[in-house]
Amino acid sequence: MKIKYEWHRDFFKNSFYNPASPAAAAQAPVEVRFILKQLKLKKGGRLLDVCCGPGRHAVLFAKKGLAVTGYDYSAEYLKETATKAKKAGVKLSLVRGDMRRLKFSGEFDAAVNLFTSFGYFQRFSDDIKTLKGISRALKPGGLFLIDIVHGDFVRKNFRAKNWLRLEDGSYHLEDAVLGKDGVFNTWTVIRKGKAQSKSFFSRLYSKSRMSAAMRKAGLKPLKAWGSFTGAKLTGKTNRLILLAVKTK
Numbered sequence: 001m002k003i004k005y006e007w008h009r010d011f012f013k014n015s016f017y018n019p020a021s022p023a024a025a026a027q028a029p030v031e032v033r034f035i036l037k038q039l040k041l042k043k044g045g046r047l048l049d050v051c052c053g054p055g056r057h058a059v060l061f062a063k064k065g066l067a068v069t070g071y072d073y074s075a076e077y078l079k080e081t082a083t084k085a086k087k088a089g090v091k092l093s094l095v096r097g098d099m100r101r102l103k104f105s106g107e108f109d110a111a112v113n114l115f116t117s118f119g120y121f122q123r124f125s126d127d128i129k130t131l132k133g134i135s136r137a138l139k140p141g142g143l144f145l146i147d148i149v150h151g152d153f154v155r156k157n158f159r160a161k162n163w164l165r166l167e168d169g170s171y172h173l174e175d176a177v178l179g180k181d182g183v184f185n186t187w188t189v190i191r192k193g194k195a196q197s198k199s200f201f202s203r204l205y206s207k208s209r210m211s212a213a214m215r216k217a218g219l220k221p222l223k224a225w226g227s228f229t230g231a232k233l234t235g236k237t238n239r240l241i242l243l244a245v246k247t248k
Contacts, residue, residue: 001184012074020054028056045109051117055081062090069093102133119203131217138246150240151204219244
């Protein structure tokens with residue numbers, strides 16, 4: 001399956017895909033509670049949400065008294081985040097940009113990257129650039145929490161084709177190919193009688209591979225979980241949640 005290298009440039013639009021579905025939004029408070037417990041941030045602490053998307057986590061972080069900067073490539077998602085923040089009565093700093101080119105330096109107490117918003121680039125070196133940018137953005141001793149799909153689980157339970165009906169009545173079809181480094185996938189959304197297809201790449205990470213990548217970026221892995229309930233990471237858990245600290 002051939003995928004555009006910069007496929008993300010026109011993938012993340014509300015007309016095709018929005019990660020803040022009602023089901024995902026309903027889980028956000030549980031996820032935020034778990035994350036804040038691990039990050040141990042004080043009120044006023046500075047948090048960078050890399051690939052914040054439509055802001056379902058960023059707004060909740062801000063409601064907890066944190067100074068949140070949401071960073072995302074999608075102008076549509078950032079606009080939606082701004083609307084949600086205004087409705088919730090909180091302030092957010094929102095920045096549009098490529099996660100490989102973070103411009104921050106020693107500004108944040110902690111950073112997060114959630115909902116498998118990582119591993120999009122077919123060159124592994126671009127993932128390292130992203131992690132180095134996150135590390136550079138943190139203050140010494142700053143914490144970073146990443147939440148991605150668990151690569152070991154995907155490889156053991158891979159399905160080439162899948163479909164489901166979404167909350168709005170549309171249909172979502174997946175046609176995937178499992179490669180050596182990750183998954184090449186084509187999503188087709190059928191909504192109101194019209195079909196739209198887009199393809200993407202997602203690199204698969206095991207705990208050991210993610211940990212090694214973090215170390216290359218000056219981040220020391222501390223703890224790992226298999227879910228936001230704090231479940232132990234095993235081959236049967238489909239999430240890989242990893243906490244790391246900036247070491248240099």
